[in-house]
Amino acid sequence: MAINHSSLEIQDHLHTFLDALESGTFDDVRRMLRGMSPAEIAKLIESSPPRERNLLWQLIDKDDEGEILQYLNEEIAAYFLRHRNTEDIISAVEGFDTDDFADLLQELPKTVMRRILESLDDQNRHRIETILSYADDTAGGLMNIDIITIRPDITLDVVLRYLRRHETLPDTTDNLHVVNRAGQFVGLLPLTKLLIKDPGMLVREAMDEAKAITAVTPAKEVAAMFEREDWVTAPVVDDNGVLLGRITIDDVVDVILEGADHSFMSMAGMDEYEDTFAPVLKTARRRAIWLGINLLTAFLASWVIGLFEGTLEKVVALAVLMPIVASMGGIAGSQTLTLVIRGMALGHVGSANARWLLTKEMAVGFLNGVTWSVVVGVVATIWFDDMMLGAVLSTAMIINMVVAALAGASLPMILQKIGIDPALSGSVILTTITDVVGFCSFLGLATIYYT
C-alpha cells in the first residue's frame, strides 16, 4: 500500500523505456506502463526527449489517454492532439474540468480551437468563453466553474438531501458556496460543518463569512493569498460580487512553481517555458539573442579597457590583475541583486523598506570590500613586489564592491518601476556596471599613479 514514487523511479522507468527502444521489446514498455498511474505516465512523458516522447504516446492504451492528458502539461497535451479531428479531441478530453479544458484549447491551433467551440452546445460554449474572456494569468483565467451553490435560507438537512441526489461531486470540494437570489456570493459552508452541525440549523447560521477573489486579480496575488491564508479553495466573483467560480490549490501550486521557475531561469536569460528537450536548432536560436546582448556589454567593457592601452603597455601586471576587481564586484553585486529580487517576489521588499535595505547592503559591501581588499592588496604586493600596485588594487576593489551593492539593491526596483522584468535584465545590467566601474577604477587609478 505504501509506494514511494520518486524522481529516481521516473529515471528507472526512463531507463527501461530507452533500453527497450534499443532492443525493440515494446512489450516490456507496455508492461511497465500498465503498472504506472496516469500521473506517473504523464511525468515520464514530460521527462523524455521529443522522439521518445512521441513513441511513448503511441504505446499508451487508448483507454488511458483521457486520464493521462489531464496530468500532462497543456502544451504537450495540445501537441499530441493537434492533428486529430474535432470529435476525437472532444472525446479525449471528456473527463477534463472546464478550466483545464479551456487551458488546453488555448494551446491548440486557432482553427482547431474555433471548430471545437462551434461544436459545443450553447451552455458549454458560454462557460468556456467566460473562462477564456479572462487573461490567463488572472483569477478568472485560473478558476473552475464547476461549483455547487446553495441558498442561505434553507436548513442543513435540505442541503444533505440535495447532495445525496448527486452521483459525484467536483474534485477538491471542501466547501459549498452560498449565494443570494442575485447570485452574489455571501458565504462558505464547509463540508465538515455540514457533517457536525445540527441538521435543523439554517445555512445562514452555519456558514462562514469569507473573502472572495475578484476575477481580475493577478495570478501572483492569488498565489500569495493562498499561501498566506493556507486556503485549499477560494471563490471568485465579478465586480458586482456575483459568484463566477472557484480556484483550487492545485492550480495555485502550478502558479507558484511557474513564478519560482521564472525567477530562476530569468537570471540566466531563459524563461520558464524553456523546454529542456527542445531540438538543437530551436534552442540555439533562443539562446543566441541573450548571448548577443551580453556580447555587446562585453565589448563595452573591452572598449573601457582600451581607453587605458597606454598604461597597460607600461605595466603588464595590470592586465594580470584587472579581472579580479571586475569579478569580485560582479559576485558581490549578484548576491545583493538575488536577495532583492527574491524579496520583491515574496512581497517582503518594496518602496517602504527599500532605502533601509540599500543602506544596509552598501554597508555590507563596504565592510567586505575593506576586508578582502586588504588580502588582495597584500597578495598583489608580494606577487609583483610593488606596494603601490597593491594599494591601487585594494582601493579599486572597495570602490567596486560599494558600487556593486548600490546597483544590486536599486536596479530591481528601478526596472520594475519602468516595467522591465528585473530578474531578466537585472543581471546583465549589473555585470555591465561592475565590469565598467571595476576596470575604470583599477586602470584609472593605475594611470594616475604610473604616468
Add this chain to the structure above:
Amino acid sequence: MAINHSSLEIQDHLHTFLDALESGTFDDVRRMLRGMSPAEIAKLIESSPPRERNLLWQLIDKDDEGEILQYLNEEIAAYFLRHRNTEDIISAVEGFDTDDFADLLQELPKTVMRRILESLDDQNRHRIETILSYADDTAGGLMNIDIITIRPDITLDVVLRYLRRHETLPDTTDNLHVVNRAGQFVGLLPLTKLLIKDPGMLVREAMDEAKAITAVTPAKEVAAMFEREDWVTAPVVDDNGVLLGRITIDDVVDVILEGADHSFMSMAGMDEYEDTFAPVLKTARRRAIWLGINLLTAFLASWVIGLFEGTLEKVVALAVLMPIVASMGGIAGSQTLTLVIRGMALGHVGSANARWLLTKEMAVGFLNGVTWSVVVGVVATIWFDDMMLGAVLSTAMIINMVVAALAGASLPMILQKIGIDPALSGSVILTTITDVVGFCSFLGLATIYYT
C-alpha cells in the same frame, strides 16, 4: 466581501507603520492592525526590519497573539517567545496543530524546549516526540497526527453519527482514514463520498484504495508526489503500514517554496534562510566566506593570465580583448548549468537522459560559438586592423563555448553524485573553468602565433 490583499497593501501597511514610528502616533498603527487578518499581520511582521519587527510585536493585541503566531514562520515566532516562561509559551501556542507546535519547539533554545516537553502530559509528550523523532525534511517531520480514523466494517450511517458527536474536525479534513484492527492503513473515505453514497453501505465498499507515504520519505519526494497527483492531503505510515498521521497541502507548499528558494539563492552563494533584514555584521560575515572562495578562483585565473605575461607585453590588444572570451563562456555555461539544475529539481533530468542532454547542449554551444565568433572576429579585426588577432579570438571563443556547455551539463550530476549541492558549488566551479579555459585558449593561441 471581495478584498484583494496584495504585496502593494503590505507595503502600504508598512509605510503607515514606519510613518507612525516617526510621528509617534501608535494609535494609527493599532487601528491599522485591528483591520488586518492574523495572516496579514504575520506577513507584515516578516516584511519589517528587525527593530520595527519587535515594535510591531509589542503593539499587537495579546488576544490575537496565538493566531498570529500560527501564521508566522517558526524562526520568528520562536524568537518572540524565547524569553517567556513555560506556562506562557504553552498558552500562546494553544491553538497550534501538533506538527506546527513541534516545528516551533525545534526553534526554541534547547533548555526551553526540554522544560516545555516535561510540562506536557504523557500522551501529548509522546505525540510530540513521535514527530520530533523524524528528521525535519521527511514525511514524518511534516506530518500532522490529528487524524480521524474509522474501521472498514461499519456502515456510513454509523460514521455520520460518529462525526456528529464531534465539536470540530481538524483543519483541511477531506478524507477519513480507514484502518484495520492492527492500526494499519487500508483506505480513504472522502467526505464527499460520505455525503452522497447510500448510508447503508459499508465503509469497506465505499472507500478508495490509496497510496500512503512512508515516514522516512524525503520532503522533496513528498512535494513531487503531491504536485504530480494533485493531492490535498496524504496519509503517512511506518514501515509496517501502521497509520501515523497525514500531510496537508499547506506544508507541502512550504516545502516547494523552500526548494525553489534554495535553488535560486544558492546560485549566488546564499541559502533560503537568508534573512533580508538581518543586521549588517551578521550579513557581512555570512557573505565573506563566499567572497573568499570566489577570490581564490579569481587569483587562479590571474595566475593563468600571468603565465602569458610575455605575450601580453608584446601585444597589448590581447589585454583589451581577453575578457570577452572568458565572459561569453561564463554566460553560455551558466545557461546550461541553470537548465540542468532546474531539470534535476523537477525530476526531468537524471542518469537516463543525461547523455542526450549533454550532447545537445554541446551542439548548441558549438552552433552559437561559431555564429558569434564570426561577429567577434570581424569586430576585433576591424578594431585592431589585425586579421590573425580576429582569428585567434574566434577560435578561442568556439573552444570556450563548447567547454562551457560540457561543464554546465555535466557538473550538476557529478556534484550530486559526490554529495555536494550542485546549485551552490556549480556556479563557482563553472566560472572557474570558463575563465581558465578562456584565458588559456585565447592567450595560448596568441602566444603560438605572435612568438
